[in-house]
Amino acid sequence: METESKGTRSGGEQIKQEKMWPSLKENMKYLNDELGVGENYDIVYRVVQVGGREACIYFIDGFCKDEIMQKLLQLFMAMKPEEMPDNAHEMSKKNIPYVEVDLQTDWEKIIYFIMSGIFALFIDGYEQCLLIDSRTYPARSVSEPEKDKSLRGSKDGFVETLVSNTALIRRRIRSTDLRMEIFSAGEASKTDIVLCYMAARVDHDFLEELKAKIQRIQVDALTMNQESLAECLFDKKWFNPFPKFKFTERPDTASAQILEGDIVILVDNSPSAMITPTSIFDIVEEADDYYFPPITGSYLRLTRLLIAILTYFVTPTFLLLMAHSDWIPINFQFISVKETMNLPLIWQFLILELAIDGLRLAAVNTPSMLSTPLSIMAALVLGEFSVKSGWFNSEVMLYMAFVAIAGYTQPNYELSYALKFMRILNLILTQLFGIYGYIAAIIVFVIAIVSNKTVSGKSYVYPLIPFNPKQLCKRLLRYRLPHSEKQ
Template identity: 65%
Template sequence: MPDRKDTIMKFSQDLQETIKYLNNELHTDRNFDVVYRVLTIGGRRACLYFIDGFTKDDSILKILQGLSSIKSDAMPEDAHSFSKQYLPYGEIGLIRDSEDMILQLLSGVSCLFIDGYDTCLTIDCRTYPARGVSEPEKDKVMRGSRDGFVETLVFNTALIRRRIRDPKLSIEIMTAGESSHTDIAICYMENRVDQTLLKTIKKRIRGLEVDALTMNQESLAECLFPYKWFNPFPKFKFSERPDTSAASLLEGNIVILVDTSPSAMILPSSVFDIIEEADDYYFPPITGTYLRLTRMTISALSLFLTPTWLMFMQNPELIPDWLAFIQLSDPYNVPLIWQLLILEFAIDGLRLAAVNTPSMLTTPLSVIAGIVLGEYAVKSGWFNSETMLYMAFVTIANYSQASFELGYAMKFMRVIILILTAAFNLWGYAAGIIFTLCAIAFNRTIAGKSYIYPLIPFHWNELCKRFFRGRLPHKEKG
């Protein structure tokens, strides 16, 4: 089978030859959405190719009406002059080889060929099926903007441009994937970005050898940072909010947008960046600080609560008098470690069921799950009420921060600490905590810097900013 590059050809002035070649390459006989129309422009035969569903019909109609009125004696000698005189539409291009033209066509750009011209005229009047820029379901805020990214790349870049009206904001377009040719937009502020990191990111994207970014941003993330896959703590921050992305750009970060993905990938990102949320800044400093500290505390409790409780249950002599109430009120039939592990997996099972349940059945499912995993589960003897209480808190605490990746990383570490505690008691509990802290401390961002900066290396002023939300910087005129 010949290589794709071997089939590249330069267009000739013979329109019939061009149509025959393109119809064979695009398989117009069986692809119903690849449409071509033969027409007459200025006494010459012409052919317009476009993808049905990607083209604004009104724009094409107006352009064709204008072209049909051209007289034969007014036809220019070359395609460049023709585009200047008779194509008033703003986004016009000239392409001379077939590979670029086919890629543009399959991206939604209309392509016009005229007999006697060896150049394809591209007319960018495409439109993509898109939903409204409504507030994302996951990254909701109590106060602030209610718009969110969608699956159309140009809409997402416009949402960022709307917030940063600065010529130093650069948005470069690249492609990846031999078959998909997925568009990737790299956004950064020229005067604030780490130029070394920017060059590294561009080099890695250009060097990608993949057939397609089937899982869009996740596929790209795994290609950009293929190392330390065994460490579950996220290397990137994902956000569906354009205001969060704009703020990250102004802080000197790089934002990567992938076509068909409704979220932005922000890098480099430390654990403190991932924990931050937009609500921290949509409220006054004292309220934002309270929300941030509450989120950090709850995240820490979700990691250590059940392992610490299990450790105390295995060593009741270590329980202080003021915590005597945490002891089991009833005897247990199933070992505590198995109760906790079963509930860990049962909660994930319910989460998966909720995702795949039709919306009209979500309420009945929630009621049934609450009854089965609540009162009946305790009465049956499988679980103790204390176990159910602590796991309920952990489940709710997992939703106190927006990052799914960080939530699952905490879950994996919690399960490891539970297993080590059950197997080796106090030594296992200590080993699990040390292992978790090492997984966080020895993690690295994509820039190769510390994952827990400004804690390591220590920087007091920056550390205070991570924990306490201060006043936003401002400049006074005059």
């Protein structure tokens, strides 16, 4: 063979073998060193006889299906010498009754497949490794996501297994136009990434750009799965809090976005899909908008949009009006604070903003059996007791309760926090500069949305900018198009 075995040159530089040898002993010695067989208890190898030839199998304990492996070993060990083909190619075609069988000679790919859970068979005299994909991953059952629930929609959701997620999409889009390309990223993790798109509807320029970005990723591992990938794909303007991607755990939502020409990115070990490119109108949409009749879906969508706007304006506007009580109309004088304020309003709002996040974190980390006592304590401490103690005024508690509850109407977690950050900025500027700070904060809010770009570089607020009235109506209202009109 022209390739060199693993060793060192005179200068101390390590040489890495690229292709496997026909000798089983050399292959085993190299692979045992690379995989650390003696140190890793879950990397299993076994020497067997296949048709009178010495052979060795390698696999990861817990990744292979025991029943299939047992039947294959029985078949291999029952083969007679006269039944043995001369090469691995004929062996894979005639003597292995299994669907997913591949041949490989490159050591880097062989090791990658073994570490992915594939069953590898080396036979003395063969210059190719037989890779049998009999793997199975520990996975939970397909169930409705806790976050993306729907009243009428399907009750299945993505799981942490990549093959199951692609199957859920294939079940909904039975078209030969659907493409699913796989990539890997991370020097150590080698995390699988799948791009799902419709070949005839996708923006191919953006698709090629996205592929190039994934292939250029130079990281040790995608530690946080999709968030790590998102930061690698879009590393500009990190200070803009508005989300660049839409995340969903619903296969029906992901399939609908694929049919609209978007690209869905699935990452192994992640139970959600990334949708790109996405605008602000895509992010505020929800599955229930389409599972109800057009008039109901339109009402739900407009209500969600109105509530999102109110969560931003309610507390800063109240703070401004309390500083200029003469601006309040006579019919709305009841909104004024009647009781004594022991703390300035700005500090009450900021403390409650922090306290609400503290309750969210506590709810996430609280065992389910203690969630009810936690809710009762939170209602008492942040409700009646906090007002009676003099820390907060009842009007402040009312408006912050509305803001906290309304934040959960947004299906996108990042969007609710983007509105929160902008609201806090408005509160601070309003307190410092009055009406000028209030207006300046609104200008910053508008600029942050308008100047934001999708991952493809297009407008984040299209069809508002550039203005397209027909598409804007489709974004704001849920109505049924005539069958003759193309989507």
